[in-house]
Amino acid sequence: MxxxxxxxxxxxxxxxxxxxxxxxxxxxxxxxxxxxxxxxxxxxxxxxxxxxxxxxxxxxxxxxxxxxxxxxxxxxxxxxxxxxxxxxxxxxxxxRKPAATHLIKKDEIPVVDDTLSWVVTSWHNIVSTVKLLEDITFWTLLGPFFKHGFRYSRTLFEISERGMRSLGIVALVAGIMGLILAIQAAAQLQNFGATIYIANLVGMAIVRELGPLLAALLTAGRSGSAITAELGSMVASEEMDALRAMGVSVTKYIVVPKFVALFVALPCLTIFADVIGITGGYLFSTIQLGIPSSHYIDQTIQAISANDVMIGLIKSIADAIIIASIAVHQGLNTSGGAEGIGRSTTKSVVHSIIFIAIAHLFFTILFYFTGHTLKFNV
The missing domain is CATH 3.30.750.24 (STAS domain)
Structure with a gap:
């Protein structure tokens, strides 16, 4: 023409x-x-x-x-x-996004096309996430050996933002969960005169599963969504493109401090949730049931081993990697302006929760079948 x-x-x-x-x-x-x-x-x-x-x-x-x-x-x-x-x-x-159209096509099978599209998109997301983790690992491990390769001050700020500012909500939820466990256990154990074993149930449940799980879910909802929204806003305002145009590594400058912050903060939040959850069960048992404090504490110490604490920490480290990876991936792949930011934030939280549940199931099965042989020298 x-x-x-x-x-x-x-x-x-x-x-x-x-x-x-x-x-x-x-x-x-x-x-x-x-x-x-x-x-x-x-x-x-x-x-x-x-x-x-x-x-x-x-x-x-x-x-x-x-x-x-x-x-x-x-x-x-x-x-x-x-x-x-x-x-x-x-x-x-x-x-402002690839959308379904009314294009007339011959021999079109929507179910097959949707399935293939989902498979291709999922594979693309997996590959891009693996590449992102590879880049993050490089700058995290080798960055400190380069001049200006690791942003210590920003990392400390992110640890404070993702960790210290989450203590309140973690304490509230973990304390309530400890109380709930103690009350539910008391309703059953009182029938057998075995209320002292409330300490065993609360301690084991909190340390091995509920402490890491609660800390991870709260972190995904609070910090994971915040990271995705922040990165998505930078993508929408073309700040990421400006950094790349100046030759600045987005991974090193923006992503690594957030990743390291979650990697450090989440295990600490898990230990904090363990302590608060056990304290919630302790308060109910000593105040309401009249169990002597020394007996409850001794029973808890006997029930919980260092091996149990290490299992909880392993889960929290895996959760941190999951939350950070998904949050960063969704944030960097945001498109569509304000609507796209909301969509990416929702995906970040939902996907994090799903993969956290899968990871906890995997570790629970693993430690169940290797419980008699898997020991940590601590």
């Missing part, structure tokens, strides 16, 4: 209400035909693009605007014979 020609859309209002797009176009003519569509209350339109071989950005913008007007009036529309690249451009103008 020569540069002197204008794109023309001819509206042939036949029974199928087909719109043929040809290589010449007049905006006034297009507007008049849209008024005709509106006046005749047409509810279904087929846009045939087979006659156009070259799509300038102005033509894409017009077609996107025309489709928006159809959507605004709830008019069904379909596109036919449009190049894939042009379709992506129009989708971006319409939705």
């Amino acid at each position: 020569s540069s002197g020609k204008k794109l023309k859309i001819e509206f042939k209002m036949v029974q199928q209400h087909i719109i043929h797009i040809s290589p010449e176009f007049s905006l006034l003519e297009g507007e008049s035909h849209f008024k005709r569509i509106r006046s005749e209350k047409i509810s279904n339109v087929l846009i045939d693009c087979s006659a156009v071989s070259i799509w300038p950005s102005s033509a894409c913008a017009f077609l996107a605007d025309f489709i928006k007007r159809l959507n605004h009036r709830n008019i069904k529309w379909s596109l036919n014979s449009i190049p894939e690249d042009t379709l992506k451009t129009i989708n971006f103008m319409l939705y």
